[in-house]
Amino acid sequence: MYSLLLSRLALYAKLVRIDKPIGIMLLLWPTLWAIFAASKGWPSLPILCIYVAGTVLMRSAGCAMNDYFDRDVDLHVKRTEQRVLTSGQIQPKEALWVAAVLGLLSLLLILPLNMLTLGLACVAAVLAVTYPLFKRFFAIPQAYLGIAFGFGIPMGFASIQNMIPLAAWVMLLANVCWAIAYDTEYAMVDRDDDERLGLKTSAITFGRYDVLCVGLFYGLTILLLSWAGVLLGYHWPYWVALGIASVIGSTHLYWIRHRERAACFKAFLHNTWFGCAVFAGIFVESVFP
Numbered sequence: 001m002y003s004l005l006l007s008r009l010a011l012y013a014k015l016v017r018i019d020k021p022i023g024i025m026l027l028l029w030p031t032l033w034a035i036f037a038a039s040k041g042w043p044s045l046p047i048l049c050i051y052v053a054g055t056v057l058m059r060s061a062g063c064a065m066n067d068y069f070d071r072d073v074d075l076h077v078k079r080t081e082q083r084v085l086t087s088g089q090i091q092p093k094e095a096l097w098v099a100a101v102l103g104l105l106s107l108l109l110i111l112p113l114n115m116l117t118l119g120l121a122c123v124a125a126v127l128a129v130t131y132p133l134f135k136r137f138f139a140i141p142q143a144y145l146g147i148a149f150g151f152g153i154p155m156g157f158a159s160i161q162n163m164i165p166l167a168a169w170v171m172l173l174a175n176v177c178w179a180i181a182y183d184t185e186y187a188m189v190d191r192d193d194d195e196r197l198g199l200k201t202s203a204i205t206f207g208r209y210d211v212l213c214v215g216l217f218y219g220l221t222i223l224l225l226s227w228a229g230v231l232l233g234y235h236w237p238y239w240v241a242l243g244i245a246s247v248i249g250s251t252h253l254y255w256i257r258h259r260e261r262a263a264c265f266k267a268f269l270h271n272t273w274f275g276c277a278v279f280a281g282i283f284v285e286s287v288f289p
Helices: 002-015 022-039 045-069 092-110 115-134 141-150 152-161 166-189 191-197 202-232 236-256 261-287
Strands: none
Touching: 002 045, 002 092, 022 045, 022 141, 022 152, 022 166, 022 261, 045 092, 045 115, 045 152, 092 115, 115 141, 115 152, 141 166, 141 202, 152 166, 166 191, 166 202, 166 236, 166 261, 191 202, 202 236, 202 261, 236 261
16 A cells, blocks of 8 residues: 555656756746845745745646646657656546645645735736646747746745835746747747647747747846846846856857757756856845845
8 A cells, every 4th residue: 555655656746747857947046036136135934935845836736737738739749648647647637636735735835925925826826727728829828838937026026025016027027038938949849749739839930930039038038137137226246147147048049059859958958057047146136235
């Protein structure tokens, strides 16, 4: 019985991609940007723990919902055909239960926070659940992903300042642009399969201008983060960090220039360093003003 339970938990861990932390990091970095910027120093330990744990739980719940909605589609994509739900190792209702339990745990985590944050958390939950459906009809679902992955930004400011300043919305818009850039790189890996299945992705929408558009959205990300830095009164450490992030983005463009699957996936994975560079600038500005 014990070994059966462990084997089931191992399958659930694969369902929520615990073995592939890149999704957690791409969700965590903008959240950390916000709570350090809003705190103007070290955030309180409870706030930090709530947001780190909440990020892991919500991303995991999102993966379970994504696989539930895509279980028939994933069967026809080489990269995803062996996912535990698609391959029949777990049942669809199990994925829904996993998502529900993780979502409930996330809700319990944020109950001590203020009412503004609780209201935003409800919006964040809707975004997480509905994102998988957007690739069926929305030409650039990556934009919706950017809102979902960046919603920790207004939530972070709300929980610390009990308000959402303009800088938070500018950061969220920057995250949307960043998500379009990095998730287009990801979509370029599966473009042939997605076209055959009639799905919508930015890689398909941008067509032969895909690399150019990735560069454009990296550029918009830097411009918007620059605006946020001006609003927050940041100094040279932040601008150095944005310079490093710009170099990282430019490196990705060089990698994907021939649209090779492995290179595009490498660029996507490397985006954690883009988010880390931006965080480093905010961290220094906040902790060592």
